[in-house]
Structures are given as structure tokens and as C-alpha cells.
Amino acid sequence: MTFFLQLVITGFSLGMVYALIAIGFVIILKCSNVFNIAQGHFVMIGGYLGFTFLVPFGLPIWVSLLLSIVAAIIMGLLIERLTLRPLVGQSLHAVIMMTIALATVLEGLATLIWGGEYKAYHGVLPTVTLNLGKLSVPPETLIGLIVSVAAVAILMLFFRYTKIGLAMRATAEDEQVVQSAGIRVTTIYAISWVIACVVGVIGGILLGGVSGVMIPLADVGIKAFAVVLLGGLNSIGGAIVAGIILGVAENIAAGYLDPLLSGGGLANVFPFIVMIIVLIFRPYGLFGLVTIERI
Amino acid sequence: MAIFRTRLHWGMLFAFLILLFTCPLFFSDRILTILTIIGITIISVHGLSILTGYCGQISIGHAGFMAIGGYASAILSAKLGWPFWATLPSAALAAGMAGLIFGLPSLKIKGFYLIMATIAAQFIIIWLILQLYGLTGGTDGLAAPRLKIAGLVLKSKSSYFYLVMIITCLATFAAKNIVRTRAGRAFIAIRDNELAAEVMGINLWTYKLLAFFIGCAFAGLAGALLVHYYAFACIDQFTFMNSVWYLGMLIVGGMGSTAGAIFGAVSLKLLDEVVTIVGPILSAAVAPQAAASLGLIMRGLVIIVFLIFEPRGLAHRWEMIKAYFRLWPLSYQE
Numbered sequence: 001m002t003f004f005l006q007l008v009i010t011g012f013s014l015g016m017v018y019a020l021i022a023i024g025f026v027i028i029l030k031c032s033n034v035f036n037i038a039q040g041h042f043v044m045i046g047g048y049l050g051f052t053f054l055v056p057f058g059l060p061i062w063v064s065l066l067l068s069i070v071a072a073i074i075m076g077l078l079i080e081r082l083t084l085r086p087l088v089g090q091s092l093h094a095v096i097m098m099t100i101a102l103a104t105v106l107e108g109l110a111t112l113i114w115g116g117e118y119k120a121y122h123g124v125l126p127t128v129t130l131n132l133g134k135l136s137v138p139p140e141t142l143i144g145l146i147v148s149v150a151a152v153a154i155l156m157l158f159f160r161y162t163k164i165g166l167a168m169r170a171t172a173e174d175e176q177v178v179q180s181a182g183i184r185v186t187t188i189y190a191i192s193w194v195i196a197c198v199v200g201v202i203g204g205i206l207l208g209g210v211s212g213v214m215i216p217l218a219d220v221g222i223k224a225f226a227v228v229l230l231g232g233l234n235s236i237g238g239a240i241v242a243g244i245i246l247g248v249a250e251n252i253a254a255g256y257l258d259p260l261l262s263g264g265g266l267a268n269v270f271p272f273i274v275m276i277i278v279l280i281f282r283p284y285g286l287f288g289l290v291t292i293e294r295i
Numbered sequence: 296m297a298i299f300r301t302r303l304h305w306g307m308l309f310a311f312l313i314l315l316f317t318c319p320l321f322f323s324d325r326i327l328t329i330l331t332i333i334g335i336t337i338i339s340v341h342g343l344s345i346l347t348g349y350c351g352q353i354s355i356g357h358a359g360f361m362a363i364g365g366y367a368s369a370i371l372s373a374k375l376g377w378p379f380w381a382t383l384p385s386a387a388l389a390a391g392m393a394g395l396i397f398g399l400p401s402l403k404i405k406g407f408y409l410i411m412a413t414i415a416a417q418f419i420i421i422w423l424i425l426q427l428y429g430l431t432g433g434t435d436g437l438a439a440p441r442l443k444i445a446g447l448v449l450k451s452k453s454s455y456f457y458l459v460m461i462i463t464c465l466a467t468f469a470a471k472n473i474v475r476t477r478a479g480r481a482f483i484a485i486r487d488n489e490l491a492a493e494v495m496g497i498n499l500w501t502y503k504l505l506a507f508f509i510g511c512a513f514a515g516l517a518g519a520l521l522v523h524y525y526a527f528a529c530i531d532q533f534t535f536m537n538s539v540w541y542l543g544m545l546i547v548g549g550m551g552s553t554a555g556a557i558f559g560a561v562s563l564k565l566l567d568e569v570v571t572i573v574g575p576i577l578s579a580a581v582a583p584q585a586a587a588s589l590g591l592i593m594r595g596l597v598i599i600v601f602l603i604f605e606p607r608g609l610a611h612r613w614e615m616i617k618a619y620f621r622l623w624p625l626s627y628q629e
Binding site for chain 1: 347353355399400403404406407408410411412414415416418419422425426535536539542543546550582583584585587588589590591592593594595596598599602603606
């Protein structure tokens with residue numbers, strides 16, 4: 001029983017990582033209908049940015065966080081202006097390939113700048129390890145949970161009550177109508193990329209602070225798509241619920257089934273199996289909108 | 296044969312074939328290696344071109360299907376001792392069958408969802424290969440015997456070059472003609488508007504799965520040739536990044552064109568060669584990790600630049616150049 005509970009708890013913390021990536025993904029999707037494959041890379045870059053400001057520069061955590069957010073804003077604006085805006089109105093293939101290419105470039109840049117090594121900055125962030133009897137709750141679970149719940153709450157309010165949030169949702173629905181209502185669509189896109197970058201970078205800093213950051217963190221981004229699909233493509237709340245479900249399920253499956261399989265490594269492929277199942281039986285996910293297509 | 300319409304076409308075809316098949320006389324083994332790999336890549340991209348370029352079903356799992364073909368051929372020839380004329384078609388068949396399985400979701404989903412399904416296919420296939428340790432050797436890889444034709448072992452670079460080039464020419468011929476058949480036109484109709492195609496009486500079930508089968512069969516054939524070329528099969532030959540790169544070739548070459556697949560494969564493989572030459576120099580000059588990052592950044596930038604400035608790819612450029620010479624001195628059409 002202890003083994004099971006421990007698996008559940010570590011699964012929770014994995015789920016939080018998934019949720020952090022998935023939230024950024026859903027924001028961009030909600031506003032600009034772009035499927036951003038590079039979201040995991042934003043998180044990775046965030047972790048490395050945090051490392052740069054905290055360790056070699058030796059800045060205090062609040063300054064580093066602020067500087068990282070500024071960097072994220074610049075990154076978001078640049079990415080939107082240079083790569084995505086020329087593709088407005090292009091086909092889905094083009095946009096997805098663009099974000100994949102973007103992911104490749106970001107990975108290359110991170111390798112160039114930070115050498116592709118494992119970097120960690122333990123002890124900078126407040127790390128709390130809860131001990132419940134025989135179980136220990138890793139700090140990233142708590143931090144991840146707090147940050148993602150906070151992020152989801154803020155974003156939900158933002159999308160429901162602020163003028164710009166409403167404009168963003170309207171843009172996702174129909175660009176032309178929004179334009180004729182006098183809203184600048186390009187500004188909306190830029191804002192959505194900035195928000196996604198900022199969410200990704202903050203997530204990356206927290207992750208880097210508790211478990212370190214390295215290039216394969218970006219690959220978690222690909223696994224996080226299973227979360228997005230399970231939660232429903234345009235549901236921010238769904239991302240967090242599905243993140244927890246998938247993180248826990250993956251951990252339990254790996255914990256119990258890996259000893260039975262010769263090669264092991266079920267955790268690497270479990271999200272993809274879930275992905276296929278979701279795609280076949282419920283492509284719109286748990287909380288997503290069902291779209292009906294007409295000619 | 297109707298793709299060669301004029302005497303000039305036939306003349307150019309023969310001139311090209313003669314040039315191609317006399318290559319081993321002029322070039323060193325190093326260049327023959329590059330040409331052989333380009334040939335194998337062209338076969339693979341033809342498959343992706345039919346599946347993605349013509350039928351509109353984006354696949355980012357192409358390297359996974361190549362892996363199935365490669366491993367199938369390696370296992371059949373190493374463990375069962377089958378000759379090459381049996382293993383290569385079986386490799387194509389095996390990959391095609393896998394394509395059918397992973398193509399099944401495409402009947403219900405499209406666009407981004409399908410991309411996710413094919414990414415999942417890539418990772419699940421590689422995982423399965425690692426799981427079937429006894430059959431595939433897992434992470435250790437699997438030795439694939441060199442191909443033998445009528446008792447003659449294809450050991451030298453030039454002999455393998457001939458085999459690959461013959462198969463590449465046949466595959467190009469097949470790819471060009473498949474899209475001119477009834478099925479090919481159905482693929483194009485599905486790509487342009489699925490619902491309209493269905494209303495017109497095109498059976499989506501049949502034709503989408505057929506596109507998956509054909510596309511993945513090409514991939515399987517290419518995978519088998521690749522594995523036998525290195526005389527070794529391992530999962531590092533078929534990574535997710537390779538899958539992305541094949542799609543990149545299609546974009547650079549131009550979607551929905553057989554010539555585009557060739558242009559894309561040739562130009563990006565040559566770019567890879569440039570990176571392998573420049574990389575170590577840059578590594579020595581700047582930082583040790585520069586070579587690895589240069590490859591990634593170059594690949595990403597090439598795709599970005601083509602998406603922004605020439606979304607229809609090199610094939611479209613090529614058509615424009617041809618039109619220019621055909622219409623000269625009048626620079627406009629009708």
C-alpha cells in the first residue's frame with residue numbers, strides 16, 4: 001500500500017509538470033488556433049534562464065524571476081513577429097511545421113548557450129518536503145500544484161472577465177468577425193504568445209529549482225500533448241485535471257508493469273498509448289468542445 | 296509511360312540515367328555513400344509525399360515505419376536466411392501493415408489530432424522494438440547481413456549504389472504513376488476537401504488506409520535498404536528527429552509533387568553533409584557543443600525560411616524556371 005501511495009504522490013508531481021506545459025499550450029490554442037509543439041522548449045529555456053540569472057550572475061530570486069519574465073516577453077514577441085505572423089491564413093500543416101522548426105531552433109540555441117548539460121540550482125527556492133507517515137511528498141509536487149492552480153485560476157478569470165481575454169477567445173472563434181469589430185488580431189496573437197512564454201518560463205524556473213533542467217525536459221513537452229488531448233484541447237482546467245490523471249496513471253503503470261516487461265521503460269511510451277486511445281474513442285477529450293464540421 | 300511526352304523528355308531521361316549509372320566511375324567512395332543515402336531518402340520521402348503531400352494525412356512517424364521495414368528485413372535475412380528479393384518486399388509489406396494499424400485513427404480524426412497519433416506511432420514502434428529483445432536485439436541493435444544477388448555479395452560501395460539507384464528509379468516511376476491513377480486522384484480529392492470527396496462517392500475508409508499503406512510501404516523499403524547498407528539495424532537510425540526531418544524535406548521540396556520529394560531529399564541531405572563538414576571546424580573554433588547545435592539550428596532555420604518565403608517549395612520554383620524558358624521571350628502565360 002505504501003508503494004502504491006508513493007507512486008501516486010510522485011505521479012502527482014509528474015502530472016504537475018505536464019499540467020504546466022499543457023496550460024501554455026492551451027492558451028495559444030485558445031487564442032490563435034496554433035498548435036504549439038515548442039511549449040516544452042519554453043519550459044526548458046525558462047529553466048536555463050533561471051539558472052543563468054541565479055547561479056553565474058548570482059542575483060536574488062525575485063530579480064531573477066523578474067528578468068526571466070522580461071526575457072520571456074521578448075522571446076514571445078520575437079517568436080510571434082518573426083515566425084508566426086507571416087503564416088497567418090496559411091494551412092494547418094505550415095503552422096505546425098513552423099512550431100516544430102521553432103522547437104528545433106530553440107533546442108539548438110539552448111545546446112549552444114548552455115552546453116546541453118544538466119543544470120540545477122537547489123537551495124535557491126524554498127524546498128519543502130512533507131512527510132506523511134512513511135510517505136514523502138517531493139517539493140516539486142507542492143510548488144507545481146500551487147503554481148499551476150494559481151495560473152489556472154488567474155487565467156480563467158482573465159479569459160472570463162477582462163476585455164482583452166474576451167477578445168482573445170473571440171479571436172479563436174473567428175478572426176474576421178473580430179477584425180470587423182475593431183480588434184487588432186495581430187496584437188491578440190502577440191499577447192497570447194507572450195502569456196504562453198511567460199507561463200512556460202515560470203514553470204521552467206520552478207522545475208529547475210527543484211529537479212534541475214536539461215535538454216530532454218523539452219521532450220516532456222511532447223508527452224504533455226497526451227495531457228492536452230485527454231483534457232480537451234481548449235480547456236485550461238482540463239489540462240490540470242488530465243495532467244494529474246496521466247501523471248499518476250503513468251507512474252502506477254510503470255511501477256507495477258515495468259518489472260514484468262523485459263525492456264522496461266513503459267513510462268516513456270505510456271502517454272502515447274493513452275493518446276492513441278483518447279484519439280480513437282474521445283478525440284475531443286474530457287472537457288473539450290465537440291466540433292461539428294460542415295462543407 | 297505517358298509521363299514522358301516528347302523526344303526531348305526521353306533524351307533527357309536517358310542522358311540522366313547514363314550519367315547516374317556511370318557515377319561510380321568518376322566518384323570516390325565517400326561521394327557514392329552520400330549518393331546512396333540520398334537515394335534511400337528519396338524512396339522514403341516519396342512515401343511521405345503520397346501520404347502527406349497528396350492525401351493530406353500528415354505523418355510525423357515516418358522514421359518509425361522505416362524502422363519496421365528495416366528490422367523486418369534484418370530479421371528475415373539474418374535469422375531465416377531469406378534472399379533479398381524476398382526480404383525487401385516483405386519489409387515494405389510489414390511497414391505497410393503497421394501503417395494500416397496506425398492509419399486507423401485517421402478515419403475519425405484529422406489535422407493536429409492525426410499528427411499526435413503519428414507522433415505516438417513513432418514512439419510506440421521504437422518502444423516495441425526495444426521490448427522485443429530476443430527478436431531485435433533491443434538497444435544493442437541487430438546485425439543485418441549484406442545483400443546477395445545470385446551468389447554475389449554486395450560488399451563494395453559501387454555495387455550497393457547500383458542496387459539503390461535502380462530501386463530509387465523504379466520507386467520514383469511508381470510514385471509518379473500512383474498519383475495519376477484513380478487512387479491518386481482520390482487522394483488529392485481527400486486532401487482538398489474530405490467531406491466533398493466523400494459526397495462525391497470516394498470511400499474515405501478505403502483510400503485513406505490505402506494512402507497509409509502505400510506511404511508506409513515506401514518507408515519500409517527505404518528502411519530495409521538503409522539497414523542493409525550499414526549491415527546493422529539500431530534504433531538510432533530512426534529517431535523522432537528523423538521523422539521531423541523527412542517532413543522538412545517534403546516542405547522544402549514542395550508538397551504534392553513527385554519532383555518536390557526528390558528536390559527536398561537531395562537538397563537537405565546535401566545540407567546535412569555541409570553541416571557534418573562545417574560542424575567540427577566550428578566546434579574547434581567556438582565551443583565543443585557548436586557542431587550539435589549547428590545541425591539543429593540549420594535544420595530549423597531552413598524549414599522556417601521555406602515556410603515563410605517559399606511555402607510551395609523548390610518544385611514550384613522549378614516549375615517557374617521551366618515556364619520562363621518555355622514562354623521566353625513572352626514572359627507571361629495566355
